[in-house]
Amino acid sequence: MHITDRFRPSLALLTDLYQLTMAQGYWKKSMAEQEAVFHLYFRKNPFSGGYTVAAGLADAIDYLQHLKFTPEDTAYLGSLRGNRNQPLFEAGFLKYLEQMQFTCDVAAIPEGAVVFPNEPLLRISGPILQCQLVETPLLNIINFQTLVATKATRIVEAAQGDPVMEFGMRRAQGPDGSLSASRAAFIGGVGATSNLLAGQIFNIPVRGTHAHSWVMSFDEEQDAFAAYASVFPDDSVFLVDTYNTVAGIKKAVEVAKKLREQGHELMGIRLDSGDLAYLSKEGRRLFDEAGFPKVSIVASNDLDEYLIQSLKLQGARIDTWGIGTKLVTAYDQPALGGVYKLAALRNTSTGQWEYKLKLSEQLAKISTPGIQQVRRFYNEEGFIADMIYSEETSPTYTLIDPNDVTRRKIMADATNFQDLLVPVFHQGQVVYQNPDLRAIQQYARHQVQQLHETTRRFLNPHVYPVGLESHLFHQKLEIILKLRQGEKA
Numbered sequence: 001m002h003i004t005d006r007f008r009p010s011l012a013l014l015t016d017l018y019q020l021t022m023a024q025g026y027w028k029k030s031m032a033e034q035e036a037v038f039h040l041y042f043r044k045n046p047f048s049g050g051y052t053v054a055a056g057l058a059d060a061i062d063y064l065q066h067l068k069f070t071p072e073d074t075a076y077l078g079s080l081r082g083n084r085n086q087p088l089f090e091a092g093f094l095k096y097l098e099q100m101q102f103t104c105d106v107a108a109i110p111e112g113a114v115v116f117p118n119e120p121l122l123r124i125s126g127p128i129l130q131c132q133l134v135e136t137p138l139l140n141i142i143n144f145q146t147l148v149a150t151k152a153t154r155i156v157e158a159a160q161g162d163p164v165m166e167f168g169m170r171r172a173q174g175p176d177g178s179l180s181a182s183r184a185a186f187i188g189g190v191g192a193t194s195n196l197l198a199g200q201i202f203n204i205p206v207r208g209t210h211a212h213s214w215v216m217s218f219d220e221e222q223d224a225f226a227a228y229a230s231v232f233p234d235d236s237v238f239l240v241d242t243y244n245t246v247a248g249i250k251k252a253v254e255v256a257k258k259l260r261e262q263g264h265e266l267m268g269i270r271l272d273s274g275d276l277a278y279l280s281k282e283g284r285r286l287f288d289e290a291g292f293p294k295v296s297i298v299a300s301n302d303l304d305e306y307l308i309q310s311l312k313l314q315g316a317r318i319d320t321w322g323i324g325t326k327l328v329t330a331y332d333q334p335a336l337g338g339v340y341k342l343a344a345l346r347n348t349s350t351g352q353w354e355y356k357l358k359l360s361e362q363l364a365k366i367s368t369p370g371i372q373q374v375r376r377f378y379n380e381e382g383f384i385a386d387m388i389y390s391e392e393t394s395p396t397y398t399l400i401d402p403n404d405v406t407r408r409k410i411m412a413d414a415t416n417f418q419d420l421l422v423p424v425f426h427q428g429q430v431v432y433q434n435p436d437l438r439a440i441q442q443y444a445r446h447q448v449q450q451l452h453e454t455t456r457r458f459l460n461p462h463v464y465p466v467g468l469e470s471h472l473f474h475q476k477l478e479i480i481l482k483l484r485q486g487e488k489a
């Protein structure tokens with residue numbers, strides 16, 4: 001099942017109005033079927049990090065597979081009016097939309113792969129009208145899930161093997177945001193979610209403790225713990241910070257003793273405020289002294305990768321991390337900034353591809369033309385460098401940094417490489433089997449492990465080398481110079 005399933009029968013209008021006005025323009029100018037190539041990529045790793053984890057492809061595939069304008073969709077479009085109250089869309093165009101089938105080719109980097117700025121995560125080729133229509137929803141799906149999967153990976157890295165639970169639904173960007181975030185967080189290595197619908201849809205393990213209101217609804221904190229334990233004798237984690245945390249821990253110890261007399265073991269306690277380093281050490285000491293070394297200590301309270309790292313440095317005795325707001329909202333960087341750019345258009349007279357690029361004052365923002373593929377070079381120690389090349393030319397082994405021509409890398413000795421974009425749709429038909437979500441999670445873990453620790457660190461990470469293949473670099477340069485000349489004229 002996919003997140004997009006919930007919006008059936010049609011998601012065709014989940015796009016920006018301008019995609020439809022351009023579509024009518026292409027149709028009217030007899031350009032609708034002209035073949036185009038677009039790439040979806042981002043320009044900067046999120047969170048000032050050294051890498052990004054791709055996510056969202058399964059939902060992107062599901063969306064494209066079911067792209068169909070229903071009579072209700074076209075009736076709505078038909079009802080839209082322009083400035084002179086004239087219909088915005090023509091009846092002939094709406095008929096065209098209703099009959100339209102998705103016929104594009106799509107190649108994509110599988111979910112869980114580590115990816116870097118300027119690498120196409122998706123390449124869509126086919127009739128320009130169709131390629132253009134799907135820009136916004138593809139960006140919507142891929143940008144958010146990739147962002148959250150990357151945040152989750154960082155949090156899981158900081159936790160150094162401790163289990164991490166995702167508690168974010170209440171602070172997420174709406175119901176669909178919470179589901180996407182739970183899925184992406186799982187890809188990034190989170191072990192469980194508190195979000196039951198995400199559990200049901202994606203088969204993610206669900207876990208939870210209890211809220212402060214449970215404790216507050218009893219006269220005595222200890223009675224609250226005892227009552228909860230009587231309902232869930234083998235599955236209780238007590239939230240101990242409603243009043244005085246140390247006193248709360250002591251009451252939890254007393255209830256744990258009673259539970260043991262009845263043949264059950266308390267699972268854990270949760271700390272949700274105060275000094276988590278101090279309180280976790282105190283909690284560990286009190287439970288250990290009472291003969292409960294296995295009672296685990298869960299911590300929550302606005303945690304993120306930096307706080308986890310700090311708490312570990314302070315010697316906190318936290319076993320499990322509950323992470324909500326900062327994870328599902330990607331708090332310190334709320335958008336990835338992925339873009340979708342036209343890179344080639346088939347000339348209808350010559351049948352040849354014409355390369356296209358978008359100029360910018362900033363070199364880094366000039367898009368790359370061509371029919372791109374990403375080749376990753378690696379050895380037994382991990383990933384070495386990535387090269388973006390055009391599938392139209394046979395690639396050399398020279399990578400040039402598009403933002404600094406003096407930085408080059410020659411990969412002639414590298415025997416191991418892999419092309420990252422794999423076929424996903426062929427002429428509108430799916431040719432890709434989505435891996436199971438757990439397999440994607442394992443793949444992501446393995447991918448991150450292939451990166452050097454200098455690329456993985458949070459502060460000022462080493463920049464992983466990504467270059468343009470020499471032919472492509474020179475083609476790009478030539479187009480830039482030509483366009484700039486045109487600008488002057």
Ligand SMILES: Nc1ncnc2c1ncn2[C@@H]1O[C@H](COP(=O)(O)OP(=O)(O)OP(=O)(O)O)[C@@H](O)[C@H]1O
Pocket residue numbers: 272273274275276277278300301302303307310311314
């Ligand atoms: N030992 C620690 N080192 C660094 N940060 C900590 C430590 N312990 C807790 N924090 C973090 O400090 C922030 C503030 O926590 P604190 O419990 O003092 O305030 P609070 O959340 O407003 O408390 P309350 O829920 O009681 O109102 C939280 O993000 C928490 O995770």
Ligand SMILES: O=P(O)(O)OC[C@H]1O[C@H](OP(=O)(O)OP(=O)(O)O)[C@H](O)[C@@H]1O
Pocket residue numbers: 167168170171210211212213272300301302303322323324325326
């Ligand atoms: O801190 P986060 O990373 O966002 O994790 C989720 C938070 O949601 C809950 O708090 P809330 O105050 O909403 O409810 P509660 O009464 O259950 O603590 C929980 O106790 C966490 O603190």
Ligand SMILES: O=C(O)c1cccnc1
Pocket residue numbers: 167168194207208209210270300322324
């Ligand atoms: O189960 C929990 O402890 C939980 C669930 C959601 C949000 N905060 C905590």
